[in-house]
Amino acid sequence: MFLKYLYAIFAAFKMNFLSLVVDGFFIFATLLMPLIYALIAFGILRDKGAHYGIFVAVGSGLAGLWTTLLFGSGNAITGERWSGTLELIAATPTPMWMIVFGKSLGVILQSLLSMVASYLLGWLVFGYPLGIAQPLEFFLVLFIGLLSFIAFGLMLAPLFLLNPQVQQFQNALEYPVYILCGFLFPIALLPFWTTPLSYILSPYWTARLLQAAAGGTLAWEQLVNESIYILALGGVYILIASVLFRIVLKKARVDATLGLQ
Amino acid sequence: MHQLITNLKLFWQGAALSYVALFSWLRPTTFLASMIIFPLGQILFFTLLGIFATGRDSASFYLIGNAMQITASAGIFGVTMAIGGERWAGTLMYLFGAPANRLTIFAGRATIHIFNGVVQVLMGLAWGLVLGWVSFAHTDPLALGITILIATFSTAALGLLLGCLGLVTLNIMFINNLVYFLLLLFSGANLPITALPQWMQYISWSLPLTRGIAAARFIVDGASLAEVAPLLVGEFFIGVGYLVAGYVLFRIFEIEAKRRGTLEAF
Amino acid sequence: MFCSDEFIRPPRGTIEAMSFIARYYAPSIFMRCGCDAKRRMANFLMNNAIQVTNLRRVYKSYVGVFRRKLKEVEAVKGISFEVAAGELFGILGPNGAGKTTTVKMLTTLLLPTSGTATILGHDVVRDVSALRPRIGFIFGGERGLYWRLSGMDNLKYFSSLYQIDPAVQAKRIPYLLELVGLKERANEKVEGYSRGMKQRLHIARTLLNDPEVMFLDEPSIGLDPVAARDIRRVVRDLRDEKKTILLTTHYMFEADELCKRIAVINKGEIVALDTPANLKRVVQDLSVVELEVKMFTPDALERLKGLPFVDAVTVQEREQNSLVIVQSPRGAEAVSELLAQLNGATVQKVTVREPTLEDAYVRLVEGMDETKKEGAGSK
Ligand SMILES: Nc1ncnc2c1ncn2[C@@H]1O[C@H](COP(=O)(O)OP(=O)(O)OP(=O)(O)O)[C@@H](O)[C@H]1O
Ligand SMILES: [Mg+2]
Numbered sequence: 001m002f003l004k005y006l007y008a009i010f011a012a013f014k015m016n017f018l019s020l021v022v023d024g025f026f027i028f029a030t031l032l033m034p035l036i037y038a039l040i041a042f043g044i045l046r047d048k049g050a051h052y053g054i055f056v057a058v059g060s061g062l063a064g065l066w067t068t069l070l071f072g073s074g075n076a077i078t079g080e081r082w083s084g085t086l087e088l089i090a091a092t093p094t095p096m097w098m099i100v101f102g103k104s105l106g107v108i109l110q111s112l113l114s115m116v117a118s119y120l121l122g123w124l125v126f127g128y129p130l131g132i133a134q135p136l137e138f139f140l141v142l143f144i145g146l147l148s149f150i151a152f153g154l155m156l157a158p159l160f161l162l163n164p165q166v167q168q169f170q171n172a173l174e175y176p177v178y179i180l181c182g183f184l185f186p187i188a189l190l191p192f193w194t195t196p197l198s199y200i201l202s203p204y205w206t207a208r209l210l211q212a213a214a215g216g217t218l219a220w221e222q223l224v225n226e227s228i229y230i231l232a233l234g235g236v237y238i239l240i241a242s243v244l245f246r247i248v249l250k251k252a253r254v255d256a257t258l259g260l261q
Numbered sequence: 262m263h264q265l266i267t268n269l270k271l272f273w274q275g276a277a278l279s280y281v282a283l284f285s286w287l288r289p290t291t292f293l294a295s296m297i298i299f300p301l302g303q304i305l306f307f308t309l310l311g312i313f314a315t316g317r318d319s320a321s322f323y324l325i326g327n328a329m330q331i332t333a334s335a336g337i338f339g340v341t342m343a344i345g346g347e348r349w350a351g352t353l354m355y356l357f358g359a360p361a362n363r364l365t366i367f368a369g370r371a372t373i374h375i376f377n378g379v380v381q382v383l384m385g386l387a388w389g390l391v392l393g394w395v396s397f398a399h400t401d402p403l404a405l406g407i408t409i410l411i412a413t414f415s416t417a418a419l420g421l422l423l424g425c426l427g428l429v430t431l432n433i434m435f436i437n438n439l440v441y442f443l444l445l446l447f448s449g450a451n452l453p454i455t456a457l458p459q460w461m462q463y464i465s466w467s468l469p470l471t472r473g474i475a476a477a478r479f480i481v482d483g484a485s486l487a488e489v490a491p492l493l494v495g496e497f498f499i500g501v502g503y504l505v506a507g508y509v510l511f512r513i514f515e516i517e518a519k520r521r522g523t524l525e526a527f
Numbered sequence: 528m529f530c531s532d533e534f535i536r537p538p539r540g541t542i543e544a545m546s547f548i549a550r551y552y553a554p555s556i557f558m559r560c561g562c563d564a565k566r567r568m569a570n571f572l573m574n575n576a577i578q579v580t581n582l583r584r585v586y587k588s589y590v591g592v593f594r595r596k597l598k599e600v601e602a603v604k605g606i607s608f609e610v611a612a613g614e615l616f617g618i619l620g621p622n623g624a625g626k627t628t629t630v631k632m633l634t635t636l637l638l639p640t641s642g643t644a645t646i647l648g649h650d651v652v653r654d655v656s657a658l659r660p661r662i663g664f665i666f667g668g669e670r671g672l673y674w675r676l677s678g679m680d681n682l683k684y685f686s687s688l689y690q691i692d693p694a695v696q697a698k699r700i701p702y703l704l705e706l707v708g709l710k711e712r713a714n715e716k717v718e719g720y721s722r723g724m725k726q727r728l729h730i731a732r733t734l735l736n737d738p739e740v741m742f743l744d745e746p747s748i749g750l751d752p753v754a755a756r757d758i759r760r761v762v763r764d765l766r767d768e769k770k771t772i773l774l775t776t777h778y779m780f781e782a783d784e785l786c787k788r789i790a791v792i793n794k795g796e797i798v799a800l801d802t803p804a805n806l807k808r809v810v811q812d813l814s815v816v817e818l819e820v821k822m823f824t825p826d827a828l829e830r831l832k833g834l835p836f837v838d839a840v841t842v843q844e845r846e847q848n849s850l851v852i853v854q855s856p857r858g859a860e861a862v863s864e865l866l867a868q869l870n871g872a873t874v875q876k877v878t879v880r881e882p883t884l885e886d887a888y889v890r891l892v893e894g895m896d897e898t899k900k901e902g903a904g905s906k
Contacts (some may be wrong), residue, residue: 008687185310253638
């Protein structure tokens with residue numbers, strides 16, 4: 001039963017990944033854009049010292065991840081609507097949010113490549129030592145953090161579909177998340193009232209843990225506590241997303257907006 | 262998926278910034294998204310990054326650089342979409358056939374984006390003032406205004422060239438975004454040109470915005486129009502250069518298309 | 528009170544034989560109880576796969592940019608019908624009649640404004656999750672496939688979303704591709720498929736989850752005669768496999784050839800519901816006179832319609848002339864009087880023939896329009 005859902009998610013993942021790797025915009029967003037961010041950040045933070053290398057590599061990778069999720073999962077439903085397949089997949093027993101989740105996994109896989117790319121950039125071009133001090137912890141956090149990040153992205157698609165006005169903010173949503181999650185500089189620079197916003201964003205915690213693990217300052221206690229928190233946030237996002245999806249699909253049945261004719 | 266993304270970028274960056282440019286003033290959400298939040302986001306991100314790296318004193322460097330660079334969102338995305346939209350709408354055939362000077366048509370479309378671009382830059386600078394990252398105490402407003410206008414013009418000219426390129430390439434969104442981000446890197450908005458390797462500096466000086474940003478920094482610090490005149494003249498002629506290149510490219514495409522009878526392919 | 532789907536639905540197939548007797552008694556008893564589950568039971572016992580009662584749908588939309596006005600369209604005006612298990616039922620109607628709207632409501636994609644419909648005993652509004660895996664549907668046209676994937680990959684993807692066991696998939700997908708005649712081209716991208724091939728791939732897609740009830744909304748729309756014939760062959764095969772099928776079309780011969788019973792629908796209302804043979808009986812006493820006329824004028828049409836013995840007149844504009852089709856009980860005897868009304872115009876050819884289902888359809892749809900007009904005129 002459970003396995004069947006996993007299988008469906010995997011199908012959505014595979015299908016999306018295969019169509020994304022050849023998409024110009026996504027190649028840009030997942031590979032080139034984080035590299036340019038990394039180049040700029042490496043340049044700006046040059047005087048900070050060599051140990052910032054890994055910080056920048058992780059941060060710009062996460063930034064690329066957010067951009068691809070913003071456009072990839074954000075438009076997942078709208079895309080199905082355009083191809084006329086939304087009605088068809090809505091009628092399958094697989095819940096819509098799972099399909100979008102699977103598609104987001106495809107997006108994420110490509111984004112992981114960008115992390116590796118900016119890592120290599122810092123190492124080869126800027127000559128930073130980019131050793132990961134606690135590799136085990138690093139990859140554990142990466143895994144948990146990505147799942148939670150996808151869950152965060154899941155809330156976008158139904159939101160955009162519910163209210164097209166919100167979608168106008170799609171481009172404008174890119175930087176605020178970079179800033180609030182402290183991808184490339186600490187949130188201590190921000191006014192105090194933004195801190196609660198950072199705290200409810202799981203990528204903030206992920207970035208923090210990744211950077212600590214890379215720098216070798218991650219204690220087990222912090223790892224466990226914050227990982228649980230990241231997963232819990234992810235659960236809440238999924239809950240919200242599934243409710244939003246249900247509202248959207250219900251509304252679509254009332255207003256006849258599932259198809260696009 | 263590919264089509265979808267192209268369409269969406271087209272729609273949100275294109276429609277939000279281009280086709281409805283005229284109406285965007287009437288629509289509060291579009292205005293808020295593209296004229297206020299988007300500039301604010303970019304400015305905050307890079308200026309805070311700069312502050313983190315080298316302290317608060319460097320804030321005005323990043324602020325002015327990014328506020329100026331934002332003009333590229335109208336100049337690059339807006340203009341290419343205004344031309345590229347032609348292709349999607351399938352009306353390009355008629356355009357090629359039209360007796361009117363085609364570049365005028367395109368330039369006319371670009372004008373509205375120059376206007377938008379100027380407003381975005383002003384918004385960016387206004388945010389800087391509000392946040393206390395920049396002071397205009399010694400600034401000649403007229404000189405600053407002229408600088409913004411010229412920088413916006415030359416960026417839009419680059420946009421026009423890309424737009425013409427977009428008529429024959431499939432993935433204009435890829436080119437668009439790449440150029441936008443390369444400007445972020447090369448124009449000196451975030452990294453001092455002198456800090457770049459020599460070969461990168463050559464690229465920087467052949468792009469629009471580089472001189473405009475440098476001039477804007479001088480003017481905010483109190484330089485007069487005469488002092489930055491060489492930079493501005495350079496910026497202007499860079500713009501003219503791209504405009505001419507765009508026109509030539511367009512004519513070549515047109516002649517080629519007519520010769521081969523592939524107008525529909527556009 | 529406890530009332531669960533699982534509890535009330537008998538295992539498929541086993542009770543069917545027993546229910547033969549019960550069918551005559553039980554429904555009336557069950558029907559009287561309000562409980563939905565019991566009504567469903569009644570339906571089952573009556574062996575109806577589809578039961579539609581007073582189904583109605585109103586679309587609300589806003590027109591105008593500045594002064595937005597609410598516009599209401601009553602697309603389906605309270606229709607009722609039922610389809611027996613294993614029956615191929617046709618819905619026939621002109622553009623905008625409400626066919627697609629009806630199918631969308633029955634396939635849970637659209638909520639009815641009022642009325643009820645149950646498929647296999649499941650209510651289309653409430654029992655969505657139980658119903659969806661048991662039905663399949665296609666909407667005519669080229670959309671609804673992933674063009675950048677191959678036909679095979681499309682089927683694989685959808686069957687994964689239907690959570691079909693990979694082992695089952697491995698057998699079923701090749702079988703379905705064979706069934707719809709796409710075996711050779713299965714690994715090509717859908718982009719390169721012809722319309723007919725896409726349409727057949729759609730049919731294969733709906734069969735993935737082995738649905739008990741299928742809804743085919745204009746499956747042959749926009750296809751050339753050969754491709755349309757291929758589709759009909761597939762539909763006939765499905766009918767022979769005892770699938771319950773609801774087919775909509777506006778090609779009479781298609782309905783005539785395939786369907787056991789046909790509902791003719793116009794402007795959201797069912798104007799006739801019967802077997803093709805019985806529908807033809809509507810025009811049984813009539814003959815059809817076809818006149819090929821040059822320079823046919825609207826006045827002439829009015830004059831023809833005004834004749835007491837003329838039941839319906841339709842005109843098809845052609846390149847060289849107009850084809851005027853007149854339905855009349857007098858048949859050949861009417862020809863001279865008809866010609867008299869066409870004074871001046873050149874009549875190139877006159878044919879008298881037996882009525883077809885198409886004529887029945889024209890009469891039903893036109894007849895309704897006529898009464899409507901009269902009703903409106905008398906106000
Ligand atoms: N989403 C919608 N919003 C508003 N009106 C609609 C909508 N969909 C259909 N209608 C209207 O409802 C009526 C019935 O449409 P429907 O699509 O059900 O007809 P149909 O019988 O399928 O026609 P066709 O043969 O053209 O497919 C039409 O008048 C149509 O304009
Ligand atoms: Mg229809």
